[in-house]
Amino acid sequence: MVLTITLMILVGFTGCLEDTPRPPAYDTPKFVLGYSEQIERPNETVIFIHGIEDVMYNRMILKIENETVMNKTNSFSIEYNTNLTNFQLFADVYKENTRFNFNATVEVLGNSEYLFNLRYIDGSKENIRERNLPFVRRFNRMEDNT
Numbered sequence: 001m002v003l004t005i006t007l008m009i010l011v012g013f014t015g016c017l018e019d020t021p022r023p024p025a026y027d028t029p030k031f032v033l034g035y036s037e038q039i040e041r042p043n044e045t046v047i048f049i050h051g052i053e054d055v056m057y058n059r060m061i062l063k064i065e066n067e068t069v070m071n072k073t074n075s076f077s078i079e080y081n082t083n084l085t086n087f088q089l090f091a092d093v094y095k096e097n098t099r100f101n102f103n104a105t106v107e108v109l110g111n112s113e114y115l116f117n118l119r120y121i122d123g124s125k126e127n128i129r130e131r132n133l134p135f136v137r138r139f140n141r142m143e144d145n146t
Contacts, residue, residue, distance in 0.1 A: 025138075026053040029060075029093045031102045033128070033135040035115055036081075043083060045108060045116075049091055050077035052138075063090040085110075093139060100139035 034046040049060060060078050062070040064087050070078045078091075085108040093100040107117040116128040116135065128135050 026051075027055045027095050027098075028052055028141060029055075029057065029100050029139045031091060031137050031139060033106070033116065033118075034133050035108070035130065043085075043108070043110070044081050045084070045106065047080045047082070047089070048077065048134075049079075049093065049102075055095065057093050057095050059092075059094040061090075061092045064088070066090075084108075091139070099142045101142055102137065102139045 029049055029051050032046075032048040032050070034048070036044045036046060047062065049062065051057070054076065056074055056076055058073065060070065060072045060075050061068060062078050062080055064080075064082060064084065066088070070080055072078060086106070088105050089103065091102045103121050105119040107119075109115060109117055113129070114127040115130040115133070118126045118128065118135075120126075
């Protein structure tokens with residue numbers, strides 16, 4: 001009887017030692033675009049890239065106008081601020097054998113009805129109002145060829 005109860009307790013604790021299952025797409029990074037009109041940082045576009053969960057990525061690269069502005073290894077996120085009003089943005093994030101990608105041309109419109117106009121490589125456009133900030137999109141998942 002004592003042996004049976006001891007075995008039941010041990011089996012119960014064994015379940016607590018296992019890792020919690022990951023949700024689908026837990027490692028897919030997301031792109032966040034924001035804007036600041038604060039006095040200390042006027043008219044600044046904020047670019048933030050991070051995982052949906054707390055995920056460390058092997059490599060994170062952010063290019064603005066074909067210039068690498070951030071290149072981090074073994075990192076959780078990238079945050080970058082720019083005062084440019086019209087720029088091409090390229091972001092690649094690597095996790096093991098998978099590459100995630102987000103590319104767009106960003107136009108800061110300022111005082112018009114829309115704050116941002118995003119144009120994607122496939123030709124589609126997206127207008128973003130200030131009240132819809134922060135603008136959040138998931139990256140595209142691609143198989144890594146490198």
